Every structure is written in C-alpha cells, then in structure tokens.
Amino acid sequence: MHDMQHEHHECVECPIRHRAVCSRCDAAELHKLEQIKYYRSYQAGQTVIWSGDRMDFVASVVSGIATLTQTLEDGRRQMVGLLLPSDFVGRPGRATAAYDVTATTDLVMCCFRKRPFEELMLSTPHVAQRLLEMTLDELDAAREWMLLLGRKTAREKIASLLAIIARRDATLRLRAPKGQLVFDLPLTREEMADYLGLTLETVSRQISALKRDGVIILDGKRHVTIPDLERLMEEAGDDSDGGVPE
Amino acid sequence: MHDMQHEHHECVECPIRHRAVCSRCDAAELHKLEQIKYYRSYQAGQTVIWSGDRMDFVASVVSGIATLTQTLEDGRRQMVGLLLPSDFVGRPGRATAAYDVTATTDLVMCCFRKRPFEELMLSTPHVAQRLLEMTLDELDAAREWMLLLGRKTAREKIASLLAIIARRDATLRLRAPKGQLVFDLPLTREEMADYLGLTLETVSRQISALKRDGVIILDGKRHVTIPDLERLMEEAGDDSDGGVPE
DNA sequence: CGACAGGTTGAGCGATATCAAGTTACGTGG
DNA sequence: CCACGTAACTTGATATCGCTCAACCTGTCG
Numbered sequence: 001m002h003d004m005q006h007e008h009h010e011c012v013e014c015p016i017r018h019r020a021v022c023s024r025c026d027a028a029e030l031h032k033l034e035q036i037k038y039y040r041s042y043q044a045g046q047t048v049i050w051s052g053d054r055m056d057f058v059a060s061v062v063s064g065i066a067t068l069t070q071t072l073e074d075g076r077r078q079m080v081g082l083l084l085p086s087d088f089v090g091r092p093g094r095a096t097a098a099y100d101v102t103a104t105t106d107l108v109m110c111c112f113r114k115r116p117f118e119e120l121m122l123s124t125p126h127v128a129q130r131l132l133e134m135t136l137d138e139l140d141a142a143r144e145w146m147l148l149l150g151r152k153t154a155r156e157k158i159a160s161l162l163a164i165i166a167r168r169d170a171t172l173r174l175r176a177p178k179g180q181l182v183f184d185l186p187l188t189r190e191e192m193a194d195y196l197g198l199t200l201e202t203v204s205r206q207i208s209a210l211k212r213d214g215v216i217i218l219d220g221k222r223h224v225t226i227p228d229l230e231r232l233m234e235e236a237g238d239d240s241d242g243g244v245p246e
Numbered sequence: 247m248h249d250m251q252h253e254h255h256e257c258v259e260c261p262i263r264h265r266a267v268c269s270r271c272d273a274a275e276l277h278k279l280e281q282i283k284y285y286r287s288y289q290a291g292q293t294v295i296w297s298g299d300r301m302d303f304v305a306s307v308v309s310g311i312a313t314l315t316q317t318l319e320d321g322r323r324q325m326v327g328l329l330l331p332s333d334f335v336g337r338p339g340r341a342t343a344a345y346d347v348t349a350t351t352d353l354v355m356c357c358f359r360k361r362p363f364e365e366l367m368l369s370t371p372h373v374a375q376r377l378l379e380m381t382l383d384e385l386d387a388a389r390e391w392m393l394l395l396g397r398k399t400a401r402e403k404i405a406s407l408l409a410i411i412a413r414r415d416a417t418l419r420l421r422a423p424k425g426q427l428v429f430d431l432p433l434t435r436e437e438m439a440d441y442l443g444l445t446l447e448t449v450s451r452q453i454s455a456l457k458r459d460g461v462i463i464l465d466g467k468r469h470v471t472i473p474d475l476e477r478l479m480e481e482a483g484d485d486s487d488g489g490v491p492e
Numbered sequence: 493c494g495a496c497a498g499g500t501t502g503a504g505c506g507a508t509a510t511c512a513a514g515t516t517a518c519g520t521g522g
Numbered sequence: 523c524c525a526c527g528t529a530a531c532t533t534g535a536t537a538t539c540g541c542t543c544a545a546c547c548t549g550t551c552g
Binding site: 076 | 326
C-alpha cells in the first residue's frame with residue numbers, strides 16, 4: 001500500500017523544523033518526539049487514509065502536497081483541506097479519520113504513533129501550544145474558503161486559488177511575493193474544481209479566460225506566470241492588500 | 247453601544263460550566279478565571295465587534311446566539327460561524343477581530359481580558375487543552391460547511407441547516423433527538439441565506455417547497471416541526487446517520 | 493391607521509452544469 | 523522511432539438551477 005522508509009533523519013536538520021507542530025520544542029522535547037516518529041512515503045495519486053479508517057498515527061507533511069476531501073454518496077466531492085509541508089494531519093483524541101487524505105504529489109510524512117503523541121501533548125505544553133496555533137490558522141483558512149465557496153464567481157474563485165498558490169509558493173522559497181511570480185500548479189483541473197466547488201470544464205474555461213485577458217500567462221498546462229499580482233488580487237475580489245492580521 | 251452588567255455570577259453555577267472553555271478547570275483555576283472575567287449583554291441585532299477592530303478580550307457565549315460574517319467590498323456577505331451558548335469568541339495571540347460578530351438574539355457573553363487570559367493559558371494547561379479541543383470541533387464544522395457550500399443544492403442546503411438546528415436544539419434541551427422535533431428558527435431568511443450561500447428568495451422558496459412536500463411543518467414563519475428526522479436527513483444529502491465520530 | 497421589517501411568490505435571465513466532441517501530452521510496447 | 527492508448531485538458535452546444543427584479547402579503551409597533 002505504501003512504501004515505508006526506515007531511514008532516521010535528525011529533527012534538527014528537518015526542513016520543516018521551524019514551522020511544524022514541533023517548532024516550539026526544545027532539545028529534550030525533540031528527543032522524546034524522535035523516539036516515537038517514523039517516516040512514510042507515498043507516490044503521487046496514492047490514498048494515504050480513507051475516511052472512517054482507524055488511524056493510529058498523526059503526522060506532519062515533510063515534503064509534497066496532500067488533500068483532504070469529503071464525498072457525498074452520489075459522488076459529489078469537495079476538497080476541504082490542502083496540506084503543504086509542515087501542515088499537520090490527524091486529530092489527537094479521535095480514533096478514525098474524518099476525511100479522505102490523498103497524495104497529489106509524491107509525499108513524505110513524519111508520523112508519530114498516536115497514543116505516545118497524546119501522552120506527550122499532556123506532558124510537554126509546547127506541542128499543544130503550537131498545535132492550537134496551527135489549528136486556529138487552519139480555521140481562519142477554512143473560513144476564507146467558506147466565503148469563496150459561498151459568494152465568489154467562478155472567475156474570482158480561480159483567481160483566488162492562483163493567488164493563494166502563488167503567494168504560498170513564494171513564501172516556501174523565502175522570497176517576497178513581488179514583481180513577476182512563476183510557479184507550477186500542483187493540482188489537476190479536476191482537483192482545482194473539487195477545491196473550488198466547480199466542474200472541471202468551468203475551471204478550464206475560466207483559466208482560458210484569465211489567460212486571454214492577460215491576467216496570467218500559461219506555458220503548457222501547469223506552468224503559470226503572474227505578470228501583475230495586484231491585478232490578480234483584484235480579479236480575486238478580496239479586499240485590497242490581503243494582509244494577514246497577527 | 248452595549249449594556250454592561252456588573253453583576254457577579256459564580257462560575258460553579260454557570261449554565262455553560264460543563265461545555266465552555268473553562269469546563270476542565272478545577273476550583274483553583276476557576277478562581278483565577280473568576281478574577282479576570284466580566285459579563286456583557288447585547289440586544290438582538292447589535293454588533294458585538296467589527297472586523298478589523300482592536301479586540302482586548304476573548305469571551306464565551308453564555309446565552310443567545312451570535313454570528314461571524316465576512317463581507318466582500320461590493321457587499322456580498324458570507325456567514326462563517328454560528329455561535330451558540332458555550333462557544334468561544336476571539337483568538338488568543340491576535341490583536342484585531344478577523345470577522346464581524348453580531349448578536350442575532352439577545353446575547354450574554356462572559357468576557358476575559360485578553361492579556362491575563364493569555365498568561366493564564368500558559369500557566370494552566372486545562373484551558374489550553376479545552377480550547378484546542380473546541381477549535382478542532384469548529385474546524386470539523388467548518389469543513390462540513392465547505393461541503394455544503396461547494397456541492398449541495400439549495401434544497402439540500404436548507405434541509406441541512408434545519409437538521410443542524412433541530413439536533414442542536416435537542417441537545418441543548420438534553421433530549422435525545424427522536425420522534426417529532428419542534429423548534430424556533432433563530433435566524434431570519436436573510437441570515438439563513440448568508441449562512442448557506444444563497445439569496446433570501448431562494449431560501450424562502452425552498453422552505454415553501456419542503457413544507458409543501460411535508461418534510462417540515464411551519465407554524466408562522468419561524469416555528470418549525472420536523473415530523474420525520476430521517477426524511478429530513480435524506481433531503482440533506484448527508485450519508486446516513488450523521489453520527490459524529492469521537 | 494400607517495409604516496416598516498420580514499417574508500412570499502412570479503417572470504425572466506444568466507452563470508454554471510451537463511453532455512459531447514475533439515486536442516494535447518506522454519508513456520509503453522512493437 | 524513510431525503507433526497506440528490513455529489521462530489531462532479544451533472547447534462547443536444546450537440545459538438548468540438559482541439569481542435578479544418586482545409585486546405583493548403579513549404581522550408588529552408607533
């Protein structure tokens with residue numbers, strides 16, 4: 001089902017060390033985490049967990065991208081989470097997965113056995129504090145998506161998604177998002193549709209329209225250039241700056 | 247702007263004592279909370295906080311109902327939270343409100359000054375633990391709403407909202423949701439529309455349709471009877487039971 | 493009694509879904 | 523290296539659900 005890699009990386013060299021659920025931990029706490037962690041790898045397209053499955057671990061995304069999706073009986077799908085490096089998967093205190101988790105690119109996760117992790121959360125407040133902070137951020141992101149899903153037009157939805165991916169990509173590379181932005185779409189048209197509450201045909205048409213109008217430049221189907229981020233933000237319909245309050 | 251009530255209620259007699267952010271606290275911790283708490287009351291329709299405003303407190307809803315809403319520049323509104331008794335308002339570590347908070351009924355809140363509350367969270371893990379749990383629950387609810395907003399039809403949206411209100415009303419009264427359910431809608435048609443990503447006209451039409459089809463019985467505009475919860479759940483499109491995993 | 497907020501209903505329109513036909517890119521086996 | 527198959531994507535024609543605009547109803551409060 002999945003490849004297991006038993007290589008043992010050092011936490012102190014971990015690429016997500018400063019952003020993940022472990023970012024607040026001191027050396028002693030990291031040592032405890034190190035004892036209950038292990039890595040798992042998945043290929044693009046593989047399902048990590050099915051909704052309803054027993055889940056005996058929680059995890060951080062180390063590299064790659066995963067999605068959370070919900071499905072109605074008749075097959076209608078809605079993505080409800082996009083997991084990037086450093087994002088957390090799973091819920092302490094819950095036995096089964098609430099959503100399908102799928103690797104959309106090759107994916108490496110740093111897993112912690114659930115029971116020891118829960119005990120560790122009680123004894124070392126730094127993990128719980130960071131997890132609360134991350135969960136509050138996710139809740140804000142979810143509410144932003146609710147606005148998008150409930151009230152934005154198809155064109156605005158596409159522009160919003162492109163803006164989010166562009167900005168996120170820029171921060172991952174530690175470059176300020178200014179001037180011309182270039183990135184690759186990590187999602188298929190269908191995955192974008194599932195994220196935006198649209199059909200894949202509408203996604204395709206709106207991308208073509210944004211291209212025709214010069215808001216984006218496409219090279220192939222996935223490689224995107226944003227000549228003017230301001231313009232894209234206007235198309236997204238968000239109020240002005242998009243600055244994240246803190 | 248708002249009435250302040252300086253009456254001093256005892257935490258041990260508080261109606262939300264067993265569900266709110268303080269539910270895990272022991273007597274000593276409650277005593278600390280009691281020293282930084284105060285009550286505020288708002289009338290139905292009053293705005294509690296505007297998005298972007300400085301927020302010097304966090305709070306629990308004691309009685310009544312409040313909403314969180316986001317607005318696009320051109321006036322399109324999306325509700326992103328429905329706050330019921332015991333729900334938590336505000337975010338530790340953030341200076342300004344991210345959403346408009348409005349009292350839809352008369353509302354009483356138990357407020358804690360933000361700075362002391364944040365310090366208390368560091369010293370007493372029970373508050374932070376409970377807040378994490380509540381935030382994870384809210385995140386699940388938000389993701390459920392994303393599915394509704396992105397993929398459900400107008401009729402399914404209305405049925406879903408009615409089912410949620412019915413069940414929640416039943417649990418607040420501590421009665422198992424079986425047989426015939428009766429409750430009053432706490433929201434206007436417009437508020438329902440803002441919650442569901444619809445127009446108020448569509449809300450009105452779909453409610454009329456559900457009434458015509460015998461799924462609900464209306465007495466006046468707000469008083470609802472659900473003769474068959476199973477039937478309503480089917481109309482909502484959710485898979486079967488709707489049981490909350492834990 | 494009049495005014496107004498909340499709610500209902502109708503007619504027509506438009507954005508997005510649906511159904512369908514192609515196109516492009518890419519890997520695989522001959 | 524080419525032919526084939528397939529997944530991803532694009533584009534067109536048509537259908538439909540929910541929106542918009544508008545009129546009207548109902549209950550409440552002064």
